Amino acid sequence: METVDAIRDRRSIRQFTGKVVPRSDLQTIVDCGRLAASGSNRQPWEFVVVTTRPMLESLAIAGAWIAKAGAVVAVVMDTSSRWWVEDGAAAIENMLLASVALGYGACWVEGDALAREEELKRVLGVPASKRLMALVPIGVAAHVPVVDKKPLDEVLHWEKY
Numbered sequence: 001m002e003t004v005d006a007i008r009d010r011r012s013i014r015q016f017t018g019k020v021v022p023r024s025d026l027q028t029i030v031d032c033g034r035l036a037a038s039g040s041n042r043q044p045w046e047f048v049v050v051t052t053r054p055m056l057e058s059l060a061i062a063g064a065w066i067a068k069a070g071a072v073v074a075v076v077m078d079t080s081s082r083w084w085v086e087d088g089a090a091a092i093e094n095m096l097l098a099s100v101a102l103g104y105g106a107c108w109v110e111g112d113a114l115a116r117e118e119e120l121k122r123v124l125g126v127p128a129s130k131r132l133m134a135l136v137p138i139g140v141a142a143h144v145p146v147v148d149k150k151p152l153d154e155v156l157h158w159e160k161y
């Protein structure tokens with residue numbers, strides 16, 4: 001799939017068929033995450049991939065629907081890097097787009113994960129010194145929502161604001 005098509009097709013997917021996502025595809029998705037741009041090339045990220053049903057159910061404290069994902073990638077950040085938030089965001093977006101390119105749907109779950117960050121860190125065994133930035137549930141989409149987007153001419157300015 002062309003990159004521009006993946007960007008246009010991407011939607012936040014919160015309903016999955018339950019189909020297994022092969023390990024090789026998960027590896028490709030995380031590989032695309034770790035290849036993202038990062039401030040001073042610090043690459044302050046690590047990724048925990050969860051595939052077993054009991055672990056996915058434990059992560060569902062951030063949203064019941066997460067238990068039905070084929071897998072979840074947890075994004076763990078080293079906050080000693082000045083741009084860790086931007087870097088993590090770049091890695092997450094890369095993984096969302098890679099998921100679409102491979103025929104899956106995914107969702108950037110940050111707000112709901114931050115609300116339960118300490119519990120989720122315990123479940124995942126993330127060291128206290130690191131932040132759990134987001135969960136990215138991935139799977140075959142059972143439903144693709146229609147989302148309202150601002151039209152291009154409302155946000156695009158040529159030459160001057």
Ligand SMILES: Cc1cc2nc3c(=O)[nH]c(=O)nc-3n(C[C@H](O)[C@H](O)[C@H](O)COP(=O)(O)O)c2cc1C
Nearest residue numbers: 010011012013014063107108109110111112113147
């Ligand atoms: C920083 C950030 C945090 C988000 N947190 C959550 C979340 O906690 N739970 C959730 O279901 N979706 C979350 N989302 C997904 C947004 O709700 C979604 O991107 C938005 O509604 C637009 O829909 P779209 O992704 O299909 O274009 C988050 C997205 C971003 C960028």
